[in-house]
Amino acid sequence: MTTPTDTTCTIKPADDNRPKHERIRTGLSKHALQKAFNDNLFYIQGRFREVATRNDLYMAAAFTVRDRLLERWLKSARTFKEHNSRTVAYLSAEFLIGPQLANNMLNLGITDTARAAGDELNLDFDELIETEEEPGLGNGGLGRLAACFMDSLATLQIPTIGYGIRYEFGIFDQMIVDGWQVEKGDTWLRNGNPWEIPRPKIVFPVGFGGRVEQYRDDHGEMRRRWVPDLVVNGVAYDTPIMGYGVGNVNLLRLWKSEAPESFDFQAFNVGNYYGAVHAKIEAETISKVLYPNDEPGVGKELRLKQQFFFVSCSLQDMIRLQLGIAGSLDQFHEKFAIQLNDTHPSLAIAELMRLLMDEYRMPWEQAWHITQQSCHFTNHTLLPEALETWPIDLFERLLPRHLEIIYGINQRFLDEVRIHFFADETRVRCMSLIDEDGGRRLRMAHLAAVGSCAINGVAELHSNLLKTTVMRDFNDLWPERFHNITNGVTPRRFMVVANPRLTRLITKTIGHDRWIRELETLRALEDYADDAALQEVWRDIKTANKRDLSNWLGQQTGCLADPESLFDVQAKRIHEYKRQHLNILHIISLYQRLKNDPHADITPRTFIFGGKAAPGYFLAKLMIKLINAVGEVINHDPQVNGHLRVLFMPDFSVKNGQRLYPAADLSEQISLAGKEASGTGNMKFSMNGALTIGTLDGANVEIREEVGADNFFLFGMTAEEVQQRQAAGYDPRALYNGDIEIKSIIDLIHSGLFSHGDTELFQPLTDNLIYHDPFMVLADFRAYVDCQKTVDQAFRNPASWNRMAILNVARIGKFSSDRAIKEYCERIWNIAPAPIPL
Template sequence: MVKQSQKRQISSPIDTGENTRTGTSTASLKQAILDNLYYIQGCTPELAMPNDWYMAVARTVRDRMLDHFIHALKRLQSPKVKIVSYLSAEFLMGPHLGNNLLNLGITDQTREAVKELGLELDELLVQEEEPGLGNGGLGRLAACYMDSLATMNVPAIGYGIRYEFGIFDQEIRDGWQIEKTDKWLRLGNPWEICRPETSYEVNFGGHTVQYLDDNGCFRVRWIPHRVVKGIAYDTPVPSYRNDMVDLLRLWKSEAIESFDFQAFNVGDYYKAVDEKVISETVSKVLYPNDEPEIGKTLRLAQQYFLVTCSLQDMISIHLMRGKGIETFHESFAVQLNDTYPSIAVAELMRLLVDEHLMGWDTAWQITEKTMSYTNHSLLPEALEKWSLPLFGRTLPRHLEIIYEINRRFLDGVRLRYPGDDGRVARLSLIDESGEKYVRMAHLASVGSHRINGVSALHSNLLTKTVLKDLYDLYPDRFVNVTNGVTPRRWIALSNAELTALITKSIGDRWIRYFEDEIRKIEPLADDAGFREEWGKVKRNNKSRLAAIIKERTGVVTDTDSLFDIQVKRIHEYKRQHLNVLNIITLYNRIKKDPGQEIIPRTFIFGGKAAPGYFMAKLIIKLINSVAGVVNKDQDVAGRLKVVFFPDFNVKNAHHIYPAADLSEQISTAGKEAAGTGNMKFSMNGALTIGTLDGANVEIREEVGHENFFLFGLTADEVHDQKVKGYNPRGYYDSNPHLREAIDQIRSGHFSGGHGELFEPLVDNLLNHDPFMLLADYQAYIDCQDRVSSVYRDQERWVRMSILNVARMGKFSSDRSIREYCDNIWKINPVKGE
């Protein structure tokens, strides 16, 4: 609510001398906020609730983007401009308000405007609901790439789904994860623009009919069982400090006819709205549980819904430019973000052959030139496969097309490798080793002109493991583009004090030209005064995080302790439980010798487990159970604290990354494709403890081996151990500290005597240990001791922290996008208008 003393001041129009729709002075912004509060929210300052003020400020900021946004839409109509179409099942954009203020360069003016209205900008930023349209790294990467595409003046459309309910909100009860519905749209979304006239029909089920067209050519018509439509919702994506705006276009599913009047008239009220309910289910929730058959069907339907709406939209834009369908690949470069949108290969063929009556060979050439595919995982279970019966029931025409693609493809394989039936079986788009499946990664690879991994190690392993046969066949298609993250959100927005310090020292060009400019702070690592300021920034960030931790968990943390942080999706291969074993080992050391000197540590975990992933949820329970014992034990008071930070998301990450002293990147070598959290931590001055996995390899090369805490088996050593026959119990038997920690977990020491609680986890470690925690345990403990030793020398630690930031230029998403433009899309940036 506005302060009483200000009511008279804000009740009259303000003469700003500027257009209140576009002006950026404090006075113009203030008047625009009041106008939007009155005319859009329909209330006065005296009656406004916090969300009313947020909506008024957000719409004021959006107004200042729309002029550039309209120019961007006009640019899409130009036949000379090639557009990047980024197809992704996830776009984890994060809160928009702060990011848009930063990119537009009006943060200070807006802060002053809302202050004059009796408000605090930080409180409005907290008010914003985060769109949870992603699960983690995949969606956050897509968001970073959209930011860089705009900032680098590359015309782009990000295509995704407007899930009504996003990734669940996480609560912790009695140490267990509880999933709560993410109602991100409940208070409205001021950033999106609904385009009800931009809609496309989406077919499901039914059967196909073969016929000859007027020219005697063989054709197929799809007669669907159900039809829904996709409605476009557009969100502007502004560039940093220039006039380029790109477009995020999300699709919402709706019924063709949402109300059956005849059914209503005869009293069947449920049937009257049945079609509406069923149709809207397609975009209802991010990643429905796919354990039951109906969940699998819905996930496949979602993927097809995303793909066909997006491709139909691209074709519409292309034809609107006055160009013929045969030049479609000249208008669009389609990037498949992992296997989820890989049905796009078959769908583009269907649209070209069935709808636009193009010959197969011509259509296939266009498809190959248009599509490129990013693989994000070496885990076999992440390479999607769909059973033939399910696929055929849902998309009968596409199964026919995939059969034809496969027939032609395998004919070529047989010509090149005569008599090699094993290779043919491995390369086939249809897995026939048991129950028959469609291999979606194979489809994406065969139908794309480029295939890329997301770190040097990952791309190399791709060609030797999961896509080896495809690499042997198409070596020229494979390239690497190491992931990157945007320094705008992940430093300039989320770490204001560090941003101010760097800018005071080297100017502000680093925010836009991070790769070229950030290295200029490297000499300052030897400046004692700069190191002192750097350390003060880190302490202040830790204090802010400590206050939030106390508010949300009740745990009081020591900001002078080493903040040791592991935040990421909870998964066995990411090995949060290896971190827990280290905590227990430290705890046991102190219990045996309470008087020993030890570097105080605060261990902070965060991340969500997939609702159906029992072992990951058990790891969360283990973390909280260990915390419950350690945090209450007076023998370790002031030296060890364990915190599970609930509901890790982009908003919470803004507080966590800047506060980290140590970044835990401890996945089994060869399992993490790249990672992006490792980059965000290092960009904010955290030192990394990690394995040679994913982008850790390249981060270590860039920051210097002496500024990275390395431990563990390499990917080759992991492979060799598995080939020889890995025996985890041997490590347990031979290492008394490891054995003690595991026995304590198994005995119920951390679970109130309920030893059976963690038995599944212990049994898995001792008898299987698929991610080789026990093999890496002692190396990890020894490396953590090195961390403590270095942390004692704060001058050395701060110097290493500065060098980490100074040498992270390679990991800007701007560099990644430039490599995509040069090596995959063949697109040049355009000049902003």
């Protein structure tokens, strides 16, 4: 990893003669932080205190912290370059890194000192943290996982560059208007981003369209070259990623698209004002928005452009770095371990081949060896509709040379398949990189699998299903390439920053804070699980966190929740397979019980939902409307609202998740078994002492194994039972007609009670359940309701509940992203730590 030469000069800061802890730009003492804050407010923001806005104060604080990262960052970069350290290149379309101020102070070890410094300067420390905009660089679990991995890679001292896109408008801001999701542009950059450093000299051209030409090179050999008809530039923006308690700082390099010439002076002179900036508009569109709606053709084209744009820039950057160090690309695969985070970066396979062959004149065999040994592929889904494919005609129009290369890869690959699976043309058709059924399409997961030396799933169940379902043929061909690495999340963000009350209690109880880096040492908490005094303090902390969340939700929604009630939380992307509608059916069943018997013995609950639906996903948006509609009725019905509340947290994000995870009593992980790859929200909730109600899906299986079956509320069919029932011919209409409670709930929705008399509003959702039910909500309903009755009884025994919560936290160590990264290093990347001394 390198940085431009002007950042590696040996000029010392002006205050270098001060004692190290007092240096204004790097010192960690209270006085140094105060002096640096005042300097940054004055010299960077151009403000004096009396006229400074909240954002001015936040920016001054952020630059103060960033200054302290830079010294370690540049030292890391120089050391990695001098030692030619093997480096992870983590390619991901998303990096949902979350707010940085609190996290970076934690990693620097200055949180308490900074708070004391702020108090003396009459700064509201919590207000500063709240002011920070969340970087809109991701959508959900995929991007959050990438961010957790970046945190762990730095903490474990693994040289890493994360590569992605600098989206100008990230995942949309979600507003709830009349119960409906309304999308608003996420202008996260409007007030500036103090954590990034533009690198205007690190620029790479990226082409689209055009034609492929054949020519003879200087040695008379026939070669191919791509002549694109559109070229945009990718400009680097760098963000330091600090490890916890170490000297290592890694690099997140994001690419912004720009036009090579942003202004056509001649067009402007003749009055063509739009034409004068047309190239700029077209180029900048590529990095404008995260996940544009891909239902229309132009949306599909833009997403394909985005994917190629960032992998091309990233590979050109890696080649630049390798040539700068070694002068040759022969050992490129020994320098870089490229990890493809799902199928979005799969084009790296074809682009690296093109660069090596067309630009650096390598023969096919050598280029393929380097490409395959460099790349590793993480699969994140089993849902067929989520396995990316691209129409061949679109692909050929945008990337004609890459399609030629993919055809070449496919031809050689299928020859291998024909030999290995002798006379099995069915295998040949199923494994081909080109899907010939129903319109020719390019299978991106197949391209990633063929072009990588390792393929991994993200939970034991997911990896096993991967090998027996969607990638069975590939596993039969190359069983040695398949691995499982169960996901994990960072305890720094989701325990220490999000839940400082619990953090202090854990540290005091077990007598050390090593658990922040060695989460498995939380096992020491088991010895205190039956301690009545600890249980009482534990409950007080949970109640305080619930009160904080209730107050915030009250401000956002106008509806307060009782902190003494059971906080039942489902927060994740809104999708049919996540089964938020199963949760809602249960809520309506409770509502019916209370309306039919006002004295029904039901534990008071606050149901909290959070999550966004894709803008073009009609049924998911209708689910949000139903959640809010049911909440509107229940929350305004005095007969039941002392027992039940239903709240929807608007604009769920990392920042809002940090409010939610510490306050949850019950974590809803209720997807149909065999559909969720892993899940990471399940881990975040458990880390904060929430108990899980869930199916044997994704990482739920392993969480239950770790925390103990007695500390997990299990219901529902297994993945095998799901397959058997589907194979036997699943008939949801029979369940609707045969189960009085299911029928009464769906009929109540049909009646218009939750839609102001409109009997058709929710019919697409209920018809889908009755006549299709692809995720078998009705099949699991009875088991879910019965399990919720067990939850109801368990919550009435505080000592037992708190014991279970303590054991959940004590046994959650496996699900640290540190453990996951260690497994990647040992089993896939073959890479060792490169410590940077503090």
